[in-house]
Amino acid sequence: MDRRAFLQTSSLSLAAIGVGLSPWSRSAAQGAPIKIGLMAPLTGVVASGGREMVEGTQFFLEQNKNQIAGRKVELIIEDDGSNPDVSLQKARRLVEQSNVHFLIGDLLANTGLAVSNYVKGTGTPYFIPIIAVDDLTQRQRIKNVIRVAGYSASAFTHPLGDWALKQGYKRFVTISQDYSFGHEQCGGFVQTFTEGGGEIVQQFWHPLNTSDFSPYLGQIADMKVDAVFAMETGADATRFIRQYADFGLKRKFPLIGAMNTTDQAVIRTLGAECEGIISPAHFAEGSDNPVTQKFVKEYNEKYKKMPSLYGFSMYSGIMWIAQALEKIGGKVEDRDAFIDSVMKTELTNSPLGKSVKLDSYGNPIYDVYIRKVVKGPGGKFWNVPTETYPSVSQFWKYDPETYLKQPTYSRDFQGIKKKG
Amino acid sequence: MSVMQANLVKTTAPAQRLSGGRMLMIGAAVVIAVAMLPLVLSTYQIGLATEILIFGILAMSIDILAGFAGRTSLGHGAIFGTSTYVVVYTVSVVGLSPALGLLLGVLAATGVAAIFALLAVRTSGVYFLLLTLALGMIVWGICLRWTPVTGGENGLRGDVRSGILLEPRIFFWMVLAIVAVLSFAIWRFVRSPFGLTLRGIRDSESRMRSLGYNVPLHLFIGFLVSGFFAGIAGGIYAFFNNFVSPSTVALTQSVEGLLMMIVGGVGTLFGSFVGATAIIILENIVSSYTERWQSVLGLAFIVVMIFAPEGIVGKVRAFLDRGRKSKA
Numbered sequence: 001m002d003r004r005a006f007l008q009t010s011s012l013s014l015a016a017i018g019v020g021l022s023p024w025s026r027s028a029a030q031g032a033p034i035k036i037g038l039m040a041p042l043t044g045v046v047a048s049g050g051r052e053m054v055e056g057t058q059f060f061l062e063q064n065k066n067q068i069a070g071r072k073v074e075l076i077i078e079d080d081g082s083n084p085d086v087s088l089q090k091a092r093r094l095v096e097q098s099n100v101h102f103l104i105g106d107l108l109a110n111t112g113l114a115v116s117n118y119v120k121g122t123g124t125p126y127f128i129p130i131i132a133v134d135d136l137t138q139r140q141r142i143k144n145v146i147r148v149a150g151y152s153a154s155a156f157t158h159p160l161g162d163w164a165l166k167q168g169y170k171r172f173v174t175i176s177q178d179y180s181f182g183h184e185q186c187g188g189f190v191q192t193f194t195e196g197g198g199e200i201v202q203q204f205w206h207p208l209n210t211s212d213f214s215p216y217l218g219q220i221a222d223m224k225v226d227a228v229f230a231m232e233t234g235a236d237a238t239r240f241i242r243q244y245a246d247f248g249l250k251r252k253f254p255l256i257g258a259m260n261t262t263d264q265a266v267i268r269t270l271g272a273e274c275e276g277i278i279s280p281a282h283f284a285e286g287s288d289n290p291v292t293q294k295f296v297k298e299y300n301e302k303y304k305k306m307p308s309l310y311g312f313s314m315y316s317g318i319m320w321i322a323q324a325l326e327k328i329g330g331k332v333e334d335r336d337a338f339i340d341s342v343m344k345t346e347l348t349n350s351p352l353g354k355s356v357k358l359d360s361y362g363n364p365i366y367d368v369y370i371r372k373v374v375k376g377p378g379g380k381f382w383n384v385p386t387e388t389y390p391s392v393s394q395f396w397k398y399d400p401e402t403y404l405k406q407p408t409y410s411r412d413f414q415g416i417k418k419k420g
Numbered sequence: 421m422s423v424m425q426a427n428l429v430k431t432t433a434p435a436q437r438l439s440g441g442r443m444l445m446i447g448a449a450v451v452i453a454v455a456m457l458p459l460v461l462s463t464y465q466i467g468l469a470t471e472i473l474i475f476g477i478l479a480m481s482i483d484i485l486a487g488f489a490g491r492t493s494l495g496h497g498a499i500f501g502t503s504t505y506v507v508v509y510t511v512s513v514v515g516l517s518p519a520l521g522l523l524l525g526v527l528a529a530t531g532v533a534a535i536f537a538l539l540a541v542r543t544s545g546v547y548f549l550l551l552t553l554a555l556g557m558i559v560w561g562i563c564l565r566w567t568p569v570t571g572g573e574n575g576l577r578g579d580v581r582s583g584i585l586l587e588p589r590i591f592f593w594m595v596l597a598i599v600a601v602l603s604f605a606i607w608r609f610v611r612s613p614f615g616l617t618l619r620g621i622r623d624s625e626s627r628m629r630s631l632g633y634n635v636p637l638h639l640f641i642g643f644l645v646s647g648f649f650a651g652i653a654g655g656i657y658a659f660f661n662n663f664v665s666p667s668t669v670a671l672t673q674s675v676e677g678l679l680m681m682i683v684g685g686v687g688t689l690f691g692s693f694v695g696a697t698a699i700i701i702l703e704n705i706v707s708s709y710t711e712r713w714q715s716v717l718g719l720a721f722i723v724v725m726i727f728a729p730e731g732i733v734g735k736v737r738a739f740l741d742r743g744r745k746s747k748a
Contacts, residue, residue: 042711043711043713043714078707078708079707079711079713081707083667084575084663084665084667085661085665085667085668088661088663089471089704090707092464092467093464093704093708095464096462096463096464096467097462097464097465108573109573109574110573110574110575110665110667113574113575113577113663114575114577114661114663114665117577117662117663118662118663121586121662133574179572179573179574180572180573180574208573410567410568411567412568
């Protein structure tokens with residue numbers, strides 16, 4: 001009896017989805033809309049970033065009247081739940097049920113890796129403006145996974161290490177979140193800094209969602225270092241910066257962060273305690289570049305806040321794809337031509353205010369700013385560029401092939417140069 | 421002894437209401453009907469149906485303990501996920517054949533279940549729940565922090581499923597065949613004399629003890645068998661996803677399996693598939709319409725618990741029983 005009940009419920013409900021969604025499937029003819037599958041964490045630990053990802057994407061599409069290369073755009077948004085199993089499920093749904101032409105989005109590294117592994121089999125183009133895992137454009141490159149308008153984790157901290165040496169800093173202590181994004185960002189900094197003669201006194205790794213940093217800050221206070229490097233994201237960044245100031249360390253050691261540490265998503269909730277923190281990035285909302293300022297102003301008018309990394313990257317990422325599609329007359333169905341066109345497209349008119357190219361691994365080559373948090377007009381804090389490293393490759397100044405022979409940055413491998 | 425057995429049979433009448441032969445025939449008919457599904461479903465829906473079968477087995481393995489031995493486990497997600505981890509690791513990192521990987525995965529899961537069982541069988545009720553919860557969290561912690569082996573937060577990826585199994589229909593049929601055999605095995609298991617002793621323990625531990633049964637040993641074996649089935653489900657899940665991360669061994673996984681079992685009906689065994697179907701389909705439909713899908717699911721559970729605390733299958737049975745009585 002139960003089996004029969006099972007059959008009835010399951011077949012009825014399966015039939016219900018079938019009826020609900022079938023009218024949309026199989027209509028890929030020219031003139032039909034370009035279907036975009038956007039995945040963002042709308043629930044779970046990084047939901048606030050996820051919402052800004054959706055905003056950034058929608059903002060671009062609205063400005064372009066929902067059209068790319070003369071074709072209407074149908075944006076299908078799915079919540080990846082900040083969870084790799086869910087993101088995989090949703091990717092399947094978008095590709096197999098909604099028949100999207102390409103996927104874009106995801107925030108957490110594990111969700112991006114899960115979806116990449118899936119599209120490796122299906123060949124669906126997948127764009128990752130937020131996922132920073134080094135290996136997706138390095139050691140485990142997949143042809144149809146492209147980091148439009150994103151960055152690989154260690155790309156910006158390589159020049160930061162160089163910058164720190166130029167400031168005359170000799171000794172650093174690092175504190176980072178204990179997961180791959182932290183290992184990679186910190187590793188980039190540590191490698192160039194130690195190779196240039198700098199010394200890392202100690203490295204702290206703390207779990208995600210640490211509420212109390214006093215065990216670490218207490219130790220740092222007694223160290224003989226010139227400055228502190230901190231890799232933090234989200235709520236951890238907010239708490240760290242607050243507690244760093246509360247401990248009086250702000251007056252003692254300059255704080256140098258990774259890009260996310262002073263992202264607008266973090267510092268918009270902070271006051272004077274974030275002033276003066278240095279971080280490297282391709283985007284600085286406080287840049288005096290007129291194109292950047294226009295974008296910041298428009299974004300501010302629309303969403304009542306300055307754009308964060310999430311909003312900016314998705315906006316520029318979808319813009320990049322749009323420009324690539326323009327070049328091939330909107331023929332998104334021809335995957336090879338589409339991917340080829342994206343790889344060759346030089347992004348222009350983006351909020352960066354300068355054009356950007358992809359390297360042959362599908363990672364963008366940016367001018368990297370060294371930014372400082374200062375009080376902007378209206379009393380809100382923002383990141384202002386103080387120096388620029390032009391055309392920084394994800395391989396820094398190393399030869400790509402040699403670089404790829406070294407292991408991926410991890411807790412155990414930070415690229416620290418052994419003292420001969 | 422025979423009085424005892426008869427007594428046990430009476431207290432668990434619903435599961436025995438249908439004769440074994442009729443049950444088997446109905447079962448075979450259902451399997452054949454489900455096997456027809458891929459002919460009408462889209463690829464994505466076949467994927468969902470495959471997932472329902474896998475989670476149905478997980479929920480059923482929890483039901484062995486919860487429904488028949490009166491021990492509700494919150495550690496089965498970890499047992500399930502251990503198998504997934506071992507399969508992905510042995511196939512993608514070590515390079516073993518998928519079949520051997522599956523075997524090792526199931527062995528590892530059974531091993532983990534043995535450890536859980538050793539520590540947990542002497543407890544019952546809320547203590548059993550908390551102990552299995554804690555043990556599950558330990559497995560999760562290991563998977564999260566033992567980065568060189570488990571890949572930490574990023575998890576492990578690989579091509580576990582390959583060759584002919586890449587075709588979704590064939591994979592579905594293979595999973596269905598395995599699930600059919602497993603369901604039959606579980607059904608036989610709980611009806612076996614050994615299964616009856618588990619029910620005896622559920623109904624009165626002290627009575628079973630005074631009758632001379634070694635209660636902890638019986639619970640241990642029950643737990644082991646339950647873990648074995650959860651391990652097979654986890655191993656198949658590795659084939660399904662080609663990917664594993666800490667969320668597969670996390671508490672939410674245990675809770676999800678438990679909820680599927682409860683929604684279907686505790687102690688109904690096949691209700692697990694109804695629960696898995698209801699939850700997986702609801703999750704997939706609702707989450708495309710609203711980001712508040714978790715609230716919708718929560719409300720659905722509350723409604724089920726208020727109006728059908730015995731689960732969907734339990735409720736249907738109660739209706740049928742009432743119908744029969746009024747006729748008589």
